[in-house]
Amino acid sequence: PKLVITEQPKQRGMRFRYECEGRSAGSILGESSTDAGKTLPAIELLNCQGIPEVKVTAC
Template identity: 95%
Template sequence: PKLVITEQPKQRGMRFRYECEGRSAGSILGESSTDASKTLPAIELRNCHTIPEVKVTAC
């Protein structure tokens, strides 16, 4: 099996957040996102016909 990243996350500068703002920092957009068209990071799992299910966990 091979994991291929087809849409990288968009680079954004880090920003200080106050504790009262909580953990939510908004969406992680894809590299080709524009104001008119939003994309998300994407991956492809290739050559894994025998794997019935893949679980993805984000931290």
């Protein structure tokens, strides 16, 4: 299998969030987001047999 990032996160679009902020802190936008339309970071999993499952973690 091969993982391809098709939409990178927007530079400086992400900030530190406190746990108490919950989901209301906003989402991580994709690099081609504009005021007219939002995009999200995206990946594509190639050459994968069966149901693909991806676990995303942040360091």
